[in-house]
Amino acid sequence: MGGFYSSERMTGVFSYESSEVDWCEDNYRHSEHVVEYFNTMSSLFFFIVSPIMLYLLHPYAKERNLAIHLVWVMMIFVGLFSAYFHMTLSFMGQMLDELSILWVLAVGYALWFPRRLFPSFVKDRATFSRLVLWITVITTVSSFVKPTANAYVLNCFGLHLLYSLGMEMRRCTDQKAVQLAKLSVGLWVLAISCWISDRFACSFWQRLNFCYLHGFWHIFIVMAVAYGSTLIAYLDANSEIPYSLPGLQYWPCDKWAIGLPHIVLKGTTKTGRAEYTAKYF
Structure with missing residues (x-):
């Protein structure tokens, strides 16, 4: 009997609509197999942006640390789990979706958090990581106790990242980086506004027959991460590998000042590394 009950509970967490979370979009409106169709389809935007960002940031990652690729590899999993969650609205889908975001943030913290802002008892990045x-x-284990609180905790992490970014930008005089920071914050505000509006003003959007703001959150947050992570990586490159003379460009055309930002290394990295090491170490 105990084994049957345990199996039944496990099956339950994978069941359609076993999550307590239900977004504003009408359920099963376009398919009997997909609970939230637009929210599911918009999650595929992760699969478009992530491989491009992996390619664009490879020169920087190769010089700095190949582990940086983990951020965008994990963003692919965020898109996968987001699509699964909105397709099923299952409890397991919700947990996979939210925990994958948590781990992306964790990897970003471990790789990019400025050394000068480390707690006093932390002496190096390995210890901080x-x-x-x-x-x-x-946090991952604790999240199973109160799953509905996960999204709010994640947004608090996002606010702390914005604060840390603001502290770093005070030391930055590069106007292209300042512009990128403004775009990053603007995209994040737009994304979070869609999330909050869909969550707390659903009845208003239902009257307008426009219940797709959570899907737009997916699109805007991917772009915000692309802009924000590139900015953070640029600040990191200036601090950790200044000999490479990092610069900012936009893909597919830098003259547009829109698109996907990435880092270009203008310096001769091998020679520069040797000179930098000899000078400072």
Whole structure:
């Protein structure tokens, strides 16, 4: 009997609509197999942007740390789990969706958080990364206790990232980076506005027969991450590998000042690294 009950519970967390979360979009409107069709389809935007960003940031990652690719590899999983969640509205889909976002943030913290802002008891990035790992594991386990609080916790992390970014931008005089920061914050505000409006003003949007704001959140947040992570990576490159003379460009055309931002390394990296090491170490 105990084994049957356990199996039944496990099956339940994978069941359609087993999650307590239900977004504003009408359920099963376009397919009997997909609960929230537009929210599911908009999650595929992750699969478009992530491979492009992996390609664009490869020169920087190759020089700095190949582990940086983990951010956009994991963003592909965020898109996969988001699509699964909105297709089923299952409890397991919700947890996979939210926890994948948590781990993207954790990887970003471990790789990019400025060394000058480390807690006083942390002496190097390896120690800081282990600290972030332990906190993330504890948060992951704790999230199963109160799943509905996960989204709000994640947005709090986002606010802290914005604060840390603001602290770093005070030291930056590059006007192209300043412009990128404004675009990053603007996209994040637009994305979070869609999320909040869909969550708390659903009845208003239902009267207008426009219940797709959570889908637009997916699109705007991917772009916000592309802009924000590139800006953070650029600041990191200036701090950690200044000999490479990092610069900012936009793909597919830099003259447009729109599109997907990425880092170009203008310096001779091997020679520059040797000179930088000899000078400062």
